[in-house]
Amino acid sequence: MHTVAERLVVVGGGLAGCEAAWQAAQCGVPVILYEMRPARSSPAHATDRLAELVCSNSFGARATDRALGLLKEELRQLGSLIIAAAEASALPAGGALAVDRDRFAAAVTAAIESHPRIELRREEVVALPSGPTIIATGPLTSDALADALTQLTGAEHLHFFDAMAPIVAVETVNTAIAFRASRYGRGEQADGDYLNCPMTEAEYDRFREALLAAETTPVRDFEREDRRFFEACLPIEVLAARGREALLYGPLRPVGLTDPRTGRRPFAVVQLRQDNQAATLYNLVGFQTNLRWPEQARVLRLIPGLERAEFVRFGQMHRNTFVNSPRLLDASLRLRAADDRRRAPLWLAGQITGTEGYVGSTLSGLVAGLNAVCHLRRLPPLALPATTLSGALLRYIVTADPESFQPMKANFGLLPPLETPVRHKRERYQAYARRALADLEPVLAAVRGLRRATERRAAE
Numbered sequence: 001m002h003t004v005a006e007r008l009v010v011v012g013g014g015l016a017g018c019e020a021a022w023q024a025a026q027c028g029v030p031v032i033l034y035e036m037r038p039a040r041s042s043p044a045h046a047t048d049r050l051a052e053l054v055c056s057n058s059f060g061a062r063a064t065d066r067a068l069g070l071l072k073e074e075l076r077q078l079g080s081l082i083i084a085a086a087e088a089s090a091l092p093a094g095g096a097l098a099v100d101r102d103r104f105a106a107a108v109t110a111a112i113e114s115h116p117r118i119e120l121r122r123e124e125v126v127a128l129p130s131g132p133t134i135i136a137t138g139p140l141t142s143d144a145l146a147d148a149l150t151q152l153t154g155a156e157h158l159h160f161f162d163a164m165a166p167i168v169a170v171e172t173v174n175t176a177i178a179f180r181a182s183r184y185g186r187g188e189q190a191d192g193d194y195l196n197c198p199m200t201e202a203e204y205d206r207f208r209e210a211l212l213a214a215e216t217t218p219v220r221d222f223e224r225e226d227r228r229f230f231e232a233c234l235p236i237e238v239l240a241a242r243g244r245e246a247l248l249y250g251p252l253r254p255v256g257l258t259d260p261r262t263g264r265r266p267f268a269v270v271q272l273r274q275d276n277q278a279a280t281l282y283n284l285v286g287f288q289t290n291l292r293w294p295e296q297a298r299v300l301r302l303i304p305g306l307e308r309a310e311f312v313r314f315g316q317m318h319r320n321t322f323v324n325s326p327r328l329l330d331a332s333l334r335l336r337a338a339d340d341r342r343r344a345p346l347w348l349a350g351q352i353t354g355t356e357g358y359v360g361s362t363l364s365g366l367v368a369g370l371n372a373v374c375h376l377r378r379l380p381p382l383a384l385p386a387t388t389l390s391g392a393l394l395r396y397i398v399t400a401d402p403e404s405f406q407p408m409k410a411n412f413g414l415l416p417p418l419e420t421p422v423r424h425k426r427e428r429y430q431a432y433a434r435r436a437l438a439d440l441e442p443v444l445a446a447v448r449g450l451r452r453a454t455e456r457r458a459a460e
């Protein structure tokens with residue numbers, strides 16, 4: 001018999017919330033899952049189904065030598081409801097896992113509704129529940145709950161807009177051109193904290209013209225209301241349109257930097273800043289943008305030093321509620337400050353934690369659900385190795401620089417380098433996948449143990 005304290009509340013019946021509820025219920029924990037639709041909808045959802053896909057119907061590549069393919073395989077092996085439902089409603093889509101969105105959402109809804117340990121309540125949650133709770137209300141969390149989260153975490157830790165700069169894999173930056181330095185020689189590393197891409201006047205003018213001519217993504221109606229967030233963090237192309245000098249006094253300012261190849265200050269400089277602990281990823285400082293992704297690839301490769309850059313994330317700006325995970329969450333996705341004020345643990349899951357995209361959101365849902373089970377059973381949280389893509393992505397969102405934290409998609413740049421370097425990209429990615437799946441084994445055994453304990457209890 002379960003005590004009330006063993007009951008888990010999950011708020012949000014999207015990809016993360018359904019996955020979290022399912023995982024906890026499969027381990028024997030009774031769950032109350034709240035979903036506000038259909039009584040109250042979000043600006044992007046159109047149905048009353050759980051796990052509605054608000055945009056694309058693709059979960060990305062299947063092959064494990066692609067980052068999303070490997071993350072899906074890890075999730076499949078961990079027993080993900082969402083990945084199983086996606087496989088069961090797959091459509092022909094070449095190398096991608098694309099789904100019939102209606103069949104997919106219907107399958108998840110049926111699985112949740114028929115689970116004996118899940119009670120589905122169709123209500124908006126407007127205040128933080130008092131017992132152990134997982135919040136998985138997504139990028140369009142309702143205003144009332146966002147206010148409640150703000151009160152708990154502090155306004156400065158809840159963001160309502162993505163302003164993401166593109167990120168490059170550092171191994172693809174041409175260091176014959178890009179040089180290491182910090183402005184005026186300040187910084188922590190002796191050779192400089194930044195990689196700097198210098199531009200001549202002609203290169204700057206060519207780049208600015210390309211920026212101005214490039215195609216941008218349209219802003220949706222519900223995002224237009226939030227335009228006020230743009231002023232604080234202008235897209236690079238909007239800044240460029242303010243005049244020839246605007247970028248030179250903004251993110252491309254060259255002051256305090258000397259190009260060691262010429263011994264002089266360049267006309268303009270694009271700075272790249274380290275983005276992960278492993279120093280494999282660098283972001284383009286101040287380059288948040290609304291350019292279409294293929295346009296970003298074309299225009300940003302005009303920057304000297306980035307001719308062959310591989311972008312692991314493109315810049316984006318859109319409505320997105322997410323918390324400052326590096327400041328607020330521990331490695332188990334539990335809110336650090338929660339105990340004192342709520343006297344009950346609170347986990348966050350899904351896009352609200354900064355695990356971007358359908359598959360990333362599913363991952364944080366699965367892990368929050370299983371970690372809630374571990375907590376209720378007084379067991380240590382799951383230890384996902386940093387060499388698995390699951391472990392690497394979650395580690396990123398709780399250890400990234402809190403000052404510039406933005407959501408992150410799964411990518412191979414998050415993984416620690418291989419012990420024996422592999423030169424060719426495809427073979428390197430295959431080696432990452434082999435290492436990740438081998439290192440996942442102990443976690444699979446731990447998760448099997450959590451589920452077996454339920455079967456034993458049921459048999460007793």
Ligand SMILES: Cc1cc2nc3c(=O)[nH]c(=O)nc-3n(C[C@H](O)[C@H](O)[C@H](O)COP(=O)(O)OP(=O)(O)OC[C@H]3O[C@@H](n4cnc5c(N)ncnc54)[C@H](O)[C@@H]3O)c2cc1C
Pocket residue numbers: 011012013014015016017034035036037041042044045051052054055056057123124125126136137138139140141142145319349350351352356357358359361362
């Ligand atoms: C416009 C838009 C387009 C996107 N397109 C893509 C894409 O093409 N591919 C991709 O990978 N990702 C896309 N994303 C990101 C996408 O939202 C996430 O990948 C994924 O849906 C996040 O899962 P989640 O469970 O965190 O949130 P969601 O799937 O949004 O689920 C959150 C759920 O919580 C409910 N909810 C909210 N507040 C409350 C409350 N107070 N009480 C009860 N229930 C509540 C919502 O109704 C919703 O059902 C897009 C996001 C947006 C906003």
